[in-house]
Amino acid sequence: MSVVTLSSKSHNLNLKVIEKGLHVFSISFKDKSGKEHEIIIGPEKPEDAVKDRRFLHSLVGRYCNRLPHADLTLPGGTVFKPESFGSPETSLHGGPAAGGWDQKTLQRLSPQEVTLFSKSEIETLKTQYGEEAAGVWAYESPDGEGGHVGKVRAxxxxxxxxxxxxxxxxxxxxVYRAKLLSGEETALNLTQHWAFNLEASENARNGPGPMTDVKQHLYQLNSTQCLELAAGTALPTGHLVDAAKWRSGACNFKNTKKVGDPYPENGLDDFSVFDRRMTPKESKVVVDGSVDQVGNAFTGDATTGKLGEKVATLSSEKTGLSLEFQTNQSGVQYWSGHGGYDKSDSRRRVHGGKGEAGVGDGYDEPPALAMEFHEIYGAWMHPELKNIGWNTVLKKDQVYNNWVKMTIKSA
Structure with a gap:
């Protein structure tokens, strides 16, 4: 099992990534008072994190979230049928395991092998970060994988x-980049399905202890609208709805409130659209021409102005920790972990568990809040969404560009 550790120059912030599916296995650091924290939930061993498809902390592609399992026509006339997974009516997170990018082992590139980042970006990664703090990984998805058309390099x-x-x-x-190597167009929508609990490490301060869920975490989104989802399939209906009216206000996070106030019976699994993303042309999610037209995400060139504003914050009053997010994506799918890690699973020792499965001291549901930043899925099929400018279609001679920046703070 290949695991790479990335460390900031101070060596305080450390991220471990499993090269299979680019699973973010660990994000650890000391807060301002010197307490150690691990904000990623999961098992003790990396091999246990990738043994099944729960999608927690992995890269998701070629198409994240859901598409209908049906013959679909792209704007240029290309017809394809994404393979079913999750339910007979849908293709969830890239389809079956044979096609899902969460199951692919990505290859780490040397600076000379990188093709989808500009010379300026490569130089920035080399001089301002270094190999210890940054890496670039690649995967080439063949034509037909998961039912999708065209060969794609990511x-x-x-x-x-x-x-x-x-x-x-x-x-x-x-930062996620992609280019179509063959074919005229393809559906593409990538995300990282990471999930956070900012209080889990408190359980181990005085030895093994009880687990806490995320209902007391505070959440805020710069959003007043949700994507209306069909009952049963969770596929978009093609309409946006007032967040205050969707799910009895459970998804109205415009003003900071607790994740569990109110808390839906089956948990959260919803998509909020950021207010500033009603003008998608400014996003540079899909760019005509070369990578030089994108901007340098590592120096701030692509993360300033409207696109650089804070769009989401997850925080804990108990620990004083907060996560602030910036992105060029149109919104965020947030999922509270039902069906994810639970009492039967391994809970990490750093979170107060024994690190073993089947001993009954796993994570309490909901164990974490997953935040998947991506574009509105299947938008090209719905006039209301398409007319705004969303489509999640990558054409020949375009570059797909998706970035997310998370700032970790300690009060």
Missing amino acids: EVAIAVRDAADEGAVGEVIL
Whole structure:
């Protein structure tokens, strides 16, 4: 099992990534008072994190979230049928394991092998981060994989660094790039399905202890609208709805509130659209021409202005920790972990568990809040969404560009 550790220059912020599916296995650091924290839930051993498809902390592709399992026509007339997974009516997170990118082992590239990042970006990663703090991984998806058309090359950069802002522990930056190597167009929508609990490490301060769920975590989104989802399939209906009216207000996080206030019977699994993303042309998610037209995400060129505003915050009053997110994506799917890790699973020793499965001291549901930043899925099929400018279609001679920056703070 190949696991790579990335460390900031101070060596305080450390991220471990499993090269199979680029699973983010660990994000650890000391807060301002010197307490150690691990904010990623999961098993003790890396091999246990990738043995089944729960999608917690992995790269998801070629198409994240859900598409209908049916003959679909792209804007240029290309017809394809994504393979079913999750339910007979849907293709979830890239389809069956044979096609899902969470099951593929990505190859780490040398600077000379990188093709989807500009010379400026490569130089920045080399001089300002270094091999210890950043890496670029690649995967080439063949034509027909998961029922999708065209051959696609993807490159993913993961980088960590210290942060100068007061109270900041550091930053984690993920950048996803892709290009169509054959064919005229393909559906493409990538995300990292990571999940966080900012209080889990408190359980081990005085030895093994009880687990706490995420219902008391505070959550805020710069969003007043949710994507309306069909009952049963969770596929988009093609309409946006007032967040205050969707799910009885459980998804109305415009003003900071607790994750569990109120808490739906089956947990959260919803998509909120960021207010500033009603003008998608500014996002540079899909760029005509070469990678030089994208901007340098590692120096701030692509993370300033409207696109650089904070769009989501997850925090804990108990620990004083908070995560602030910036992204060029249109919104975020948030899922509270039902059906994820539970009492029967292994809970890490750093979280107060025994590190063994089947002993009954696993994670309490909901164990974490997953935050999947991506574009509105299947938008090209719905006039209301397509007319705004969303489509999640990559064409020949375009570059797909998706970045997320997480700033970790300690009050």
